[in-house]
Amino acid sequence: MNRAPFITFEGIEGAGKTTLALWLAERLKEARIPHLFTYEPGGSEIGYALRPLLLNAPLEPATELFLFLADRAQHVARTIRPALEQGTWVLCDRYTDSTLAYQGYARGLDLHWLRILNQLATDGLEPDLTVLIDAPVEVALRRATQRNRFEAQDVAFHEAVRQGYLQESKRAPQRFLVLDGTQPLSVLQEQLITELQARWGLWQAGRRDR
Ligand code: T5A
Numbered sequence: 001m002n003r004a005p006f007i008t009f010e011g012i013e014g015a016g017k018t019t020l021a022l023w024l025a026e027r028l029k030e031a032r033i034p035h036l037f038t039y040e041p042g043g044s045e046i047g048y049a050l051r052p053l054l055l056n057a058p059l060e061p062a063t064e065l066f067l068f069l070a071d072r073a074q075h076v077a078r079t080i081r082p083a084l085e086q087g088t089w090v091l092c093d094r095y096t097d098s099t100l101a102y103q104g105y106a107r108g109l110d111l112h113w114l115r116i117l118n119q120l121a122t123d124g125l126e127p128d129l130t131v132l133i134d135a136p137v138e139v140a141l142r143r144a145t146q147r148n149r150f151e152a153q154d155v156a157f158h159e160a161v162r163q164g165y166l167q168e169s170k171r172a173p174q175r176f177l178v179l180d181g182t183q184p185l186s187v188l189q190e191q192l193i194t195e196l197q198a199r200w201g202l203w204q205a206g207r208r209d210r
Pocket of ligand 1 (some may be wrong): 010012013014015017018019020025041055068093094095096098099100102103122143144145148150151182183185188194207
């Protein structure tokens with residue numbers, strides 16, 4: 001591989017994605033490894049401007065789909081791909097699997113079309129590793145704070161998202177690392193580092209100076 005690793009973090013709201021991704025960003029910083037923490041929706045200027053609308057306005061499924069995709073197309077072309085090509089690790093909080101899980105499995109849009117549209121928006125850029133933090137809906141939503149219209153959906157919606165992610169992880173087992181998000185954060189951190197060590201030879205598992 002002649003570009004830096006691209007790692008995405010996925011899961012239902014409150015699963016712990018942002019917490020784990022930011023923790024890894026700190027570890028990379030300490031190790032002086034060039035890296036970028038970014039997120040969707042909102043990683044591009046367009047997405048940042050659209051974020052309040054996306055998270056709060058009632059939207060048709062196809063409308064929200066195209067807004068998420070517009071953000072992603074811009075984000076990949078202007079931020080993610082250039083960073084990777086310069087040797088910067090990219091940690092992205094949500095990416096294409098969010099579209100499959102939310103707009104596909106939960107909202108019911110056609111998965112076949114969503115895969116094609118994701119391909120178009122990303123120009124085929126796939127993550128090298130996707131960390132899926134899996135947690136029961138009631139545990140995750142208790143951690144999240146009802147900040148947006150997605151979190152306010154009913155339990156069945158979030159359960160469909162969760163099951164969608166698990167389905168996707170089975171389609172691409174080499175890409176996914178599925179972590180049990182009910183474990184203490186320290187355990188998740190250790191599991192993530194073990195995976196990074198196996199894939200990219202970073203750090204020694206069990207070292208105390210991380
Ligand atoms: N969306 C997004 C789509 O529908 N389609 C798409 O294509 C895309 C890209 C984004 C929304 O947009 C939708 C999906 C989402 O609904 P958002 O505001 O960006 O919404 O929200 P989230 O990404 O879901 O962020 P959250 O903050 O809600 O969830 P996280 O990041 O999973 O949770 P985090 O890390 O903030 O942790 C929540 C709390 O739990 C604690 C943390 O300290 C924090 O207080 N915590 C733990 N506690 C105990 N044990 C652990 N292991 C813990 N890990 C974290």
